[in-house]
Amino acid sequence: GIQVEQSPPDLILQEGANSTLRCNFSDSVNNLQWFHQNPWGQLINLFYIPSGTKQNGRLSATTVATERYSLLYISSSQTTDSGVYFCAVAYGGSQGNLIFGKGTKLSVKP
Amino acid sequence: DTGVSQNPRHKITKRGQNVTFRCDPISEHNRLYWYRQTLGQGPEFLTYFQNEAQLEKSRLLSDRFSAERPKGSFSTLEIQRTEQGDSAMYLCASSALGVAYGYTFGSGTRLTVV
Numbered sequence: 294g295i296q297v298e299q300s301p302p303d304l305i306l307q308e309g310a311n312s313t314l315r316c317n318f319s320d321s322v323n324n325l326q327w328f329h330q331n332p333w334g335q336l337i338n339l340f341y342i343p344s345g346t347k348q349n350g351r352l353s354a355t356t357v358a359t360e361r362y363s364l365l366y367i368s369s370s371q372t373t374d375s376g377v378y379f380c381a382v383a384y385g386g387s388q389g390n391l392i393f394g395k396g397t398k399l400s401v402k403p
Numbered sequence: 404d405t406g407v408s409q410n411p412r413h414k415i416t417k418r419g420q421n422v423t424f425r426c427d428p429i430s431e432h433n434r435l436y437w438y439r440q441t442l443g444q445g446p447e448f449l450t451y452f453q454n455e456a457q458l459e460k461s462r463l464l465s466d467r468f469s470a471e472r473p474k475g476s477f478s479t480l481e482i483q484r485t486e487q488g489d490s491a492m493y494l495c496a497s498s499a500l501g502v503a504y505g506y507t508f509g510s511g512t513r514l515t516v517v
Contacts, residue, residue: 326505326506328508334492334510334511335508335510336446336494336496336508337508338505338506338507338508340505341504341505379445379446381445381446387459388458388459389434389436389448389451389453389458389459390448390451390459390461391436391438391446391448391506392448393445393446393447394445395444395445396445
């Protein structure tokens with residue numbers, strides 16, 4: 294099956310700093326999503342981005358499908374950005390089976 | 404629309420008992436997904452529906468697990484003869500038809516089997 298690797302596993306930032314989270318995947322994908330799981334456990338969809346670049350406020354994401362990686366950029370981080378960021382992909386004939394990476398745990402200090 | 408609703412929020416059950424969880428998706432979403440998440444791990448796919456049809460089911464899902472989505476609206480996930488290893492957060496998500504839409508997750512049902 295497909296492998297989804299996220300890096301770094303843990304990240305500690307001062308408020309206001311920028312960061313880049315990476316997701317590598319081992320096969321062609323037909324679906325790639327980034328999620329934020331807040332400290333209370335709620336999963337929030339950030340981007341649907343199987344290819345290309347998208348921006349939403351302080352967050353942006355880029356997926357280079359031909360090279361099998363995706364990047365999530367967080368600028369001017371805030372304490373509310375803390376939590377775990379997951380990359381999830383679907384591949385082959387599956388449209389419902391998202392395979393999640395192990396996540397990047399982000400802590401933003403005031 | 405208030406998003407994806409899951410009930411109950413928490414469930415404690417004795418080993419061997421049956422439990423049932425309910426998920427109410429966003430009303431205009433015709434795809435519904437069930438995932439399971441254990442501590443420190445990413446969510447793991449269980450099954451998904453398009454309208455009332457169950458289109459995909461994880462090979463990891465034992466025969467003790469069953470899901471339904473009658474009339475393509477709410478869905479239920481039943482676990483029979485619960486085991487301690489079933490303790491986890493059970494997450495439901497929904498999305499609109501077509502893969503060009505992201506998933507909206509509910510808050511989950513936390514199951515503890517004692």
